[in-house]
Amino acid sequence: MRIREKVYLKLKSRRYKHNLATIFKNMKRHCVTILLVFLMTLSAVSGAWAQDVVVHPEVDKSDISRNALRAIFGMRLRKWSNGEPITVFVLRDDSPVHIEFSKTILHMFPYQLRRAWDRQVFSGTGQSPFLVNSLEEMRTKVASTPGAIGYIPREGVDEKLSVLKVR
Amino acid sequence: MKSLVSSKFVSPVALLEALVLVLCLGSFVPSVYGNLLPENTQIHGFASQGFILTSENQFFGDSQNGSFRFSELGLNTSIQFTPDFQFAAQALSRQAGPGDNGQIHLDFGFLDYKWISNESGALGMRLGRVKNPLGFYNDTRDVAFTRPSIFLPESIYFDRTRNLALSADGANLYAEYRTDAGSFFYELEIGYPDVDDRETVLSFIGDSNGVLDNQLSYITRLLFEKDGGQLRFGLSGALINIEFKSASSPSGDGMIRFRPLILSFQYNSERWNLTSEYALRYFKYRNVGQIGDFTKMGESIYLQGAYRITPQVEGFLRYDLLFQDRNDRNGAEFALHNPGRPAHTQFAKDWTAGLLWGMTDAWMTRVEYHYVDGTAWLPLLDNPLPSETKRYWNMFSILLSYRF
Structure with missing residues (x-):
């Protein structure tokens, strides 16, 4: 939970810090981060069930x-x-x-x-x-x-x- | 007539007492389960109260003015002496208009022994008063929680001759066989079904002066269930033999042979299920009072779809067809030979829509609406004069049900 919060805050702060161009530049990294978060959530959920x-x-x-x-x-x-x-x-x-x-x-x-x-x-x-x-x-x-x-x-x-x- | 009137007044009181008893037991038994009852003994029960309103015709009491004379109460116990040897019995009280006055009777009571029981199947026998294995629903037809609706599709599960279909005194031999493709359940029952209640007698012999005597009869069912019951197929049939003892002349005894055959199909998914059953009912009468000799083949079918809107709320729609004689589906020929009995007594086409609300695990409410063309399954005791019945009629019903 804490990790997920951190990642979310990181993404959020970046969005405010950078303009659109930088976001596009960092797109690849964002995608990887989002995917990682998604996979972590998925494994946590399926593990619980x-x-x-x-x-x-x-x-x-x-x-x-x-x-x-x-x-x-x-x-x-x-x-x-x-x-x-x-x-x-x-x-x-x-x-x-x-x-x-x-x-x-x-x-x-x-x-x-x-x-x-x-x-x-x-x-x-x-x-x-x-x-x-x-x-x-x-x-x-x-x-x-x-x-x-x-x-x-x-x-x-x-x-x-x-x-x-x-x- | 007098007994009819008195039963009208006595039974609601008796029923109320029984209802209170069931509710008390229901709240008492589960709380003391671990303490008082041995682990191998269980007690369960149910109580239902219905309300019926019809536009024309009577169904279970004076339904044209709104009838509460439909209730079901049951209390059962089962004791498992060993995993292969069990005893079970159920007392049932049912009130359904003049046809059933709420008298308590033994619904089933038998010993159940398994010779074989392992991962691939079972082989066993039940001895005593056993439930008749017919179609999907007959075994537990009086338990609202096991039915798809307030009233089972009447074309196959008649309320008219329900006692005949209910249970029999005898033996039930059963086998289960589990394979990777699915499971087979087979039952063969040999015994004496109950034929002497008034509604059954009326349905079979009308005004003929005499009594019915049950003879040794046979009932059998084969069920196949795939994927734990997602697909279910059934084939059931019976050879029911009834002797007619004429009251007017001793030499005038006759015989009725009743041979129903039922095909059943069901598909279950998470949200919806589809059920259909088809029945052919062969009757052969020989020297039965005023009816004399004749044979006829009745035909029934229903198709029903149910959808689970939420885990607690389910809706269903059903079309149910009944023909007393498949060679005279519109009843025209029958009406010609039977003055005073309209053609519409020979068929019933019933559109039903309903809702179920499972308030808790123990409480359930149902509402349903029927639009019916024909009166073939209308109770005869509620409607003594067929000529006065109306062909098109509507029925609205509510049922509150409790179980533990």
Whole structure:
């Protein structure tokens, strides 16, 4: 943030200092600066939004197919391959992390997940996932519930959680 | 007649009590979830109250003067004993004009066991009272949050014979198969559907003096979902067998065979979705009271587009067509042979536009407007004299719905 502010102030002061001709002369340098700022912002944003699928550290699995992951978060697949029950934790439907997780990892829209849960809950064919209210709660619940699965932004992953790679 | 009148006065009170109960449970249960309920047990419920206004004809009560006699209440529980063994049951109370008086009944209640369940699929069976797998919406047709509109497209999801379509006592065998190309969901249900409610009886045998007795029936559905449900295809069908027991002569028993076939299609994108379903409904009557012997093929189709204006607000437009007899679409021949029953009782062409506002995760409001040509799906108990129904009519409706 501070760097971005500095660059902005620099550009602004230059505009006042120099006349049009000098600005044209310095065009090339401006372009490079603007591009740099743009790229920095982009990487900062995408970094913040990259999600990881996390599981309880004792879940004996390092990768999973997107299909199986959809089945787990769709509450259709209820146990790991060793028979242990899966406990699914999700954030609210309108949470930006939940939306991003649905779209970029499951390749589904949040409303599709909601529909799938509602259909199962109200026809008796399944249950709904457990709702957590914050990323902190997600982290502690997944770390403390055997067989648990959830998702958090990449930079929040620590040794108390295992990351499940999506094939 | 007396029971009809009394139910009119008793049920709203009972419904109000039930509504309060559901709302109390709704605010109570989630707050104590972690403490009182075991982790493998869940309780969910819903409550909806509708208002209906029609220009002509009656729909769920005295709708020409504005009717509040449309409400739905449900409370369910599910217990997952192991990941492969679950119990689930739901109590439902529905008021819909004179056809449904709000009496609480068991909507479903079954044991669910999976022999196989892994990353590539599942194989299992449900035993008890199970929901009938028909089309996209039948399984949860009374839950406003799972419907695309206040009233499901009536051409396929009739309110007239809803009990018949609702659930059956028997077994439901199901299989899931997940591939990289998409997922397949198959269900085969064998059981006894409910045929003895008055609206169903009226729809099937009219004034004939007798009762309907359900026979072993079969319902099946195959769904294919691509990309987690962006594209969905469905094919469902049923062989429903009903015995007609004549009240006037014991030798006069007859048989009704009802064979619906439904094709379903849906496309979902982030902002909009497109849904269409087409149904052929084959009826075969043999020695059924005054109706006697006959066969006919009914036909239904709807096309519906919905657009999400904001994450909370969605609008939709639908055209819904129903023909009681595809060989007599305008009903002219029927009217000729059935004095007192106008041709417009044989079809319905319904333009519907509506809005949904999801106020919170738990609360939702819907409004919708129907412009209908024909009365083929108009409830018979609301409109006992077909000759007095009007061909062109408008319906406006509001629904407030809560769930937890």
